[in-house]
Amino acid sequence: MRTVLVTGPGGAGRTTLAAATALAAAASGRRTLLVSAEPIPGFPSGTQPTAVTDRLDHARIDSGAHFRAELTELQQRASGVLDLVGAGRLDGEELTELPGSPQLALLHTLHRAAAGDWSTGGHDTLVVDLPPLDQALALLALPEQLRRYLRRLLPAERQAARALRPVLAQLAGVPMPAQWLYEAAARKDEELATVQALVEDASTTLRLVAEPGPAAQDALRTARTGLALYGLRADLLVANRVLPRHSCDPWFADLAAQQEKCLGHWHEEWAPHVPVHEAAHLGRAPRTADDLAALAVPAPDERDPGRVDDPWWIEEEPGEEGRPSVLAWCLPLPGATKADLRLVRRGEELLLTVGPFHRIVRVASALRRCTVSGAALTDGVLRVRFTPDPALWPRTP
Secondary structure (H helix, E strand, C coil): CEEEEEECCCCCCHHHHHHHHHHHHHHCCCCEEEEECCCCCCCCCCCCCEECCCCEEEEECCHHHHHHHHHHHHHHHCHHHHHHCCCCCCCHHHCCCCCCHHHHHHHHHHHHHHCCHHHHCCCCEEEEECCCHHHHHHHHHHHHHHHHHHHHHCCHHHHHHHHHHHHHHHHHCCCCCCHHHHHHHHHHHHHHHHHHHHHHECCEEEEEEECCCHHHHHHHHHHHHHHHHHCCCEEEEEEEEECCCCCCCHHHHHHHHHHHHHHHHHHHHCCCCCCEEEEECCCCCCCCHHHHHHCCCCCCCCCCCCECCCCCEEEEECCCCCCCCEEEEEEECCCCCHHHEEEEEECCEEEEEECCEEEEEECCHHHCCEEEEEEEEECCEEEEEEEECCCCCCCCC
């Protein structure tokens, strides 16, 4: 299934462009599902896929309902522990949605569309209206991070000791983790793995939406670094609300000139790998299907599903006289600066922080018997140098 994730700086019109993208995909003959958290004028507001046109369905994410359902189920599964400590139960009507629940609800919705009950709808294309750009990048990295936390907190090998839990509980004087906790963790891990596979699939791309201007230019420059760090791919940058050029009004002419200057930078920085589409300002908020069609947003291109090639690569650098060769682990990080870069090696993992973005990656197998001897950021490429450890590397006769 072709998946398009639409995001951009806050207020750039990403929900509108997500709807326009979905309509374009449906008009091209693909059966399309549009998912959004915000209401869209003229679209049904139901939380189940509902027909908009013959080939387009729309579903709205109700994060509050998802939060109440999840917490109610958790109370039921943890009833033994709650009864032991004398805790009262919370009714669904008194539950207030907590911060962070919209992100979890969106991940749950992606799972439903990829492998859950919505996956049987015969959709060829999935268009998702994501939160603003900075939140969206953090959200797309969340499945990998949460799965790592689950593996550390509830490793699968501990389940082998479940027969000893009653004895351990008596010795410790406290109840040990119940089997339902491990089962719930396994279900969540499976759900997160499905979403992670969807995000990392070659047929999944981001569609960026921004209104030309200095603030959007800074946001997109930072986002390029995050996209590279997380291995995400963009298929289109939509410059939204582009004003007519050569206006007779000096005030509008000045704004149009500022936009044109910004557009020039975007064409230089993003194209040709990421085309830049200019969506004209309609003079009003788009509210009808004709308004969305007037934006002339192109339908998503065709991409074969499958695993994306690892963005990291290894280069061999000759060592100094009498020293072994150095292996450099390379990753393109456009827009990154040395001041924002931080690296920590811990065991078989590399903790990498670039500005507001953070990722933990497993070191390539060929480098695990090496020690980190330095790192450099040159021409937008991070090179982490590894030197073979004589105590771990096989010696040559």
